[in-house]
Amino acid sequence: MIIKTSLGKIVLATVVLAEASQLVVSGGAGPVYVARDSQEQQRLAKYLSKITEGVAHDLENGVLIIVRH
Amino acid sequence: MKTYFLSIVLTASLGGILRLLILRSDYRQYPTYPHGYISHLSLGFIAAALGAVALPALLEEEFVAVTFLAMAAQQFREIRNIERETLASLDSIELVPRxxxxxxxxxxxFEARNFLIIACALALSALDLAFFRRYQLPLRAAGLAAATLLIYFLISNIAGDKRLEHLADIRQGKVHFQGPNVFVDDIHFMNLGLEEAKEEYLNKALGLVLVPKTIDAAATLANIGQRQAIVHICAKLLGIYKDVDSPEFTPLVRRQIKSGKLGVLIIPATRDPQALIAAVKRVPVLEGSVSKPSKSHAGRERDDYQD
Incomplete structure (x- = not known):
């Protein structure tokens, strides 16, 4: 039997635009990555969601979070 | 006991054949492997043999033999555990679990079908001892076979499961976005952050709306297990568009709290709305999710209760 440990419903990583970086005080369970522009933000979020097998969610204030469901 | 030998053999084998007839392997993909067939057929045959022996044992006043039925019941209850364990361990590696x-x-x-076979074999043996026994073997076997077929048609028509189309009106809904939030008609599903994922949804996703016909249907459809069964079957029948690293494409069923209607959102491998509607219509209503508030006094007092 494969025992797989994972954190669910927890913010695994946060990707913010530079101008929104002051909106995030602490990164929750994961680190905060600052992206130069929205293109880079999308790319970082895509990579992180693939790596963590999480889903990227948009808080609509320049902050994207990756959550494992 | 010699006088009953032929009767027992005939009814036991016909019962075993009946088990084969109702052991279907379909889109549920279970059991598709030969070993599954073998174990179920042999258990079915044992069940049929038990049913076939019961009546002759009673006629011979061998009352102890009846206690074997109790032991058999215990045995068949074990089948349920085995099935559950097997399927549950397989389920953990499904992309869209059952x-x-x-x-x-x-x-x-599976458990109930074995009991059904005992009862059918019992009925067949009663029929044989009371009626067909006086005829020659070919006629006797043919008569019993005809009775078996009759039982088969009765089982497959009466024991037919309820389907989702009996509970809800199913129609296609429009998949659209409001900001990062994806909707089917006015039912909210989730927040998607990736532009790529949004595009995939806009181009490929299908949405359905299930409007429950009664308050009972609304209560049944709210069950999370029932909803998981819907997405599992949709994903199985229309193809899965997802891998472990793309959980955002997991098909979802969401409930609109106000009206109790359900929305289904799925990216199928083949984009065919009619096939999707047909698939959802045929989803079985799970026994454990059925609830009937309309049968209670309080339920009938509700504003939304209709006769």
Whole structure:
């Protein structure tokens, strides 16, 4: 039997635009990555969601979070 | 006991054949492997033999033999556990799992079918001893075979499961976005952050709306196990568009709290709305999710209750 440990419903990583970086005080369970522009933000979020097998969610204030469901 | 030998052999084998007839392998993909067939057929044959022996044993006043039926019941209850364990361990590696609830339903069916076979074999042996025994073997076997077929048609028509189309009106809905939030008509599903994922949804996703016909249907459809069964079957029948690293494409069923209607959002491998509607219509209503508030006094007092 494969025992797989994972954190669910927890913010695994946060990707913010530079101008929104002051909106995030602490990164929750994961680190905060600052992206130069929205293109880079999308790319970082895509990579992180693939790596963590999480889903990227948009808080609509320049902050994207990756959550494992 | 010699006088009953032929009767026991005939009814036991016909019962075993009946088990074969109702052991279907379909889109549920279970059992598709030969070993599954072998174990179920042999258990079915044992069940039929038990049913076939019961009546002759009573006629011979061998009352102890009846206690064997109790032991058999215990044995068949074990089948349910085995089925449940097997399916549950397989379920953990499914991209879109069946869900515990659906598995429980399947396991229960397997158990119940063995009891059904005991009862049918009992009925066949009663028929044989009371009626067909006086005829020659070919006629006797043919008569019993005809009775078996009759029982088969009765089982397959009466024991037919309820389907989702009996509970809800199913129609296609429009998949659209409001900001990062994806909707089917006015039912909210989730927040998607990736532009790529949004595009995939806009181009490929299909949405359905299930409007429950009664307050009972609304209560049944709210069950999470029932909803998991819907997405599992949709994903199985229309193809899965997802891998472990793309959980955002997991098909979802969401409930609109206000009206109790359900929305289904799925990216199928083949984009065919009619096939999707047909698939959802045929989803079995799981026994454990059925609830009937309309049967209670309080339920009938509700504003939304209709006769």
């Amino acid at each position: 869900g515990q609830h659906y598995i429980e339903g399947i396991a229960r069916t």
